[in-house]
Amino acid sequence: MTPLTIATLNTWGCRMALRGSQVLSFLREGGYSVVFLQETHTDLTAEDSWRLEWGDRVYFSYSMVRQAGVATLFSPDLRPEVLGVAKAVPGCLLHLRVRMEGLMVNLVNVYAPTSGVERLQFCQQASAFLGTLNSHECLVLGGDFNTTLEERDHSGTEQSLAAANTLREIVEHHSLVDIWRDHHTDDTSTFTFVRVEAHWSCIYLSCFHLSQAHSSSIRPAPFSDHHLATVTASLCAERPGPAYWHFNNSLLEDEGFVTSFWEFWLPE
Known part of the structure; x- marks a missing residue:
């Protein structure tokens, strides 16, 4: 069971000339297993250069909107079986269904728009x-949500309470946990x-796998005005089996236990 480090980063602050090389070099040096990137501003013409720099394990979702675009990258050392790819919301939600260590995992990379109305939608x-x-499958939901669910995670006023409430419903319905928090x-x-005090980028994990998340961090990322959020977890298909109660027969030789047992069960 090899620990995996999942990272998420909004690359909006990166200059276009740097985005395809130095940022990817920074990510490679970090040794991250799975990387969720947002606001990549990529298109079909950029795919070849990204794959030349990173490798063939890169998946994109584009958008005509300037502040959009998401990409999910797998480390060259990680070879999950990719069973499905869905660009559910172009440029904003990319879903990969993969099998890793025998475990079915849904990797969902999101970028929520900054506009309150668009974010709600x-x-x-x-x-x-x-x-x-x-x-019944493991869900990893990560990215830039442009909203927070707790007041301590931002200093300003929430622009769209409706969007925040919808995100809260998602988290509760799917039993998700913000690992860093x-x-x-x-x-x-x-x-x-x-630029502002806000904990917007985060990684949610199914609560059923919470015990497998060993560590998490938020660290500065060069070339970006966002920090990098990471979670390290050992995801595998092994789960504790059902427990069966059985009586300890040695208690039959315990005089105190036998006496109390008879006193409890004998009719008055």
């Missing part, structure tokens, strides 16, 4: 799509957006 679309996934319950000074 996106969250509703995302909710509808996530509802089509197999609830779960690991750093008392931290009120770490944020993922440099």
Whole structure:
């Protein structure tokens, strides 16, 4: 069971000339297993250069909107079986269904628009799509949500309470956990957006696999005005089997137990 490090980064602050080389070099040096990128501004013509720099394990979703585009990258050392790819919301939601270590995993990379109205519409679309996934499979939902679910994770006023509430419903319905927040319950000074205090980029994981998440971090990323959020977990198909109660026969030789047993069960 090899630990995997999943990272998410909004690349909006990266200059176009750097996005295809130095950023990818930074990610490669970090040794991340799976990378969710948002606001990539890529198109069909950029695919070859990205794959030349990174390798063939890159999946894109484009959009005509300037502030959009998502990409999911697998480390060259990680060879998951990709069973399905869905560009559910072009440029904003990319879904990969993969098998890793015998475990079925749904990797969902999201970029929620900055506009409150558009973000609400996106969250509703995302909710509808996530509802089509197999609830018995592991779900990893990561990216830039442009909203927070807790007041301590931002300093301003939420622009769209409706969008935040829809995201909260998604998290609750799919039993998801913000891993970094779960690991750093008392931290009120770490944020993922440099320009304002806001914990917007994060990685959610099915609560059933919470014990397999060993660590999480938020660290500065060069060439971007967002920080990199990571989660390291050992995802595998092994789950504890059902437990069966059995009586400890040695207690029959315990005089105190036998006496109390008879006193409890004998009719008055």
